[in-house]
Amino acid sequence: MKGDNVMAQPQLQPQTETKPVPAKPSPGKKRPFFHLSERKKDALSGYLYISPFYVLFAVFGLFPMLFSFYLGFQKWNGLGEMEFVGLQNFRFVLSDPIFWKSLFNTAAIGIIGTLPQLIIGIILAYALNSALLKFKSFFRVSIFMPYVTSTVAVAIVFGVMFNSQDFGLMNVVLNWLGFDSVSWSTSEWGVKIAISTMVFWRWVGYNTIIYLAGLQGIPNDLYEAAKIDGASIRQQIQYITIPMLKPIIILTVFLSTIGAMQLFTEPLVFLGRSFREEGITVVLYLYREAFSNMAFGTASATAIILFIIIIVLSSINVFFTNRIGR
């Protein structure tokens, strides 16, 4: 039986090849139970196969999102009655200096943690891509390894390194170099630098490998031609590498921006339950409002504001992408 089918295939193929989509029922085929046409059967299977996502998303994704927009206008402690308060939650959040502080911290840590990461990522990728490099696999694996470590583990290890006492590793290094100890967990920029370092360390290898993939996609002929024309290495990087890498650079900037806005684990683990102002981020502020202050209304308002900020940042990203792309 099976052998027959295999034999039958080549004969029937030309018939179906003319239509890319099997829209019409195959003639002369009897179906035992239902007389659904092939097209209807396909549609039914299609809906059936995609339905789990949409059902789950409706319950655990879409409904909560819409409900957040409702909650943003309510006063609610999670247990008692909700009370409509209009724009009061938004007014409260937007006039709370700690919210603005959290926004500033998120942006500052985002920039300190991300910008050097992308630049060093490109440099490392360029080094990894150089011809005849030995131990390439060793370098690749070691540089990527931090990304496999959980964020909590990274935050704990670096938290100990950035201990404010003299025995903290970073202070030992600073003292050894002749500088004074820094109080990493309580000073304005100490906290930000510590958290940015965690972000930097965990993600730099990841971005390096993405850039490496991009570099390997640049045809070698371009470099050969440039060399023949006498272009220096700097010129090669400036006129070939960077322009050809542009789409990937934009992608990493896009992903890093969104990731930076959602920073939560590192500051929470590093700062502990104190939610210190020097390191509070927007998502940490949201978490504190909801699960520490039991103010679900203002927390939802914060979530909506964060959502709007991310939409705006993404739009700016897309806008620049389109302009650069032209």
Place this chain on the structure above:
Amino acid sequence: MSKTIGKTRKVSISKLFVYLLLFIAAILSVFPFYWMFVMAANHNSAINAVPPAFIPGKQLVANFQNVLSNIDFFGAMWNSLIVATVTTAGVLILCSLAGFAFAKFQFKGKNLLFVFLLVTMMVPPQLGLIPQYYIITKLDWVNDLKAIIVPGMIDAFGIFWMRQYISSNVPDELIDAAKIDGCSNFRIYWNIAVPVIIPAFATLAIIKFMYMWNDFLWPLVVLREESSYTIQIALRNLIDNYVRDNGMILSGTFWATVPLIVIFLLFNRMFIQSLTQGAVKS
């Protein structure tokens, strides 16, 4: 003559620079792992000394025993394993079925539904956090691993990824031929599509498993009781103690990190490819 010598010297200097750069980067990437091990093997007093210990001490076992008396380490590892494995398995099935439907079936509203799916990827997960928590309390799933697993099955990226892979790797002719032979749609999926998309399964499995294993915010919100903690939440509880015993804290962190690092080192090529491919392709 002298010109060629000058050139080779210049090349070797730049080569040296490349090696030096990569070597420093590799050291800085690996050092925290070594440091973690050093501290996991030292007594707190040796860590909190000037200068701190730089080589492993003799406290490796004692520190881990302290971890075991503070948190349910193996229970938390087991919970993490269950959450990550079950969610990954579920996502592989659901996403490949949905991706198969989007790639190979015609039905009304398909394009609109797919665009909707893509849009959901843009929305930050924190937006629905509070109502999600509320739903979980209403379902009485607080402290239940279901609270992590069931919402974890929602994976728009997985469906997108599977659709792309199936579109370009499962030929229409094969499906048509199977249809003419009277194969049901599910058998076509199972016998024709699944064997072809094994590589896509591997990629998605690594991405999803890592994500679930490392997830922190959502488990922190819905897992309140120690018996339900995943390892990330348990680790965070280690540092919440009044007396900070860094030897013990780093011991827990080290032993929680080792399994994933070992798996990564064994399958490093596949890991690196999977985890970066996902980002580039989307």
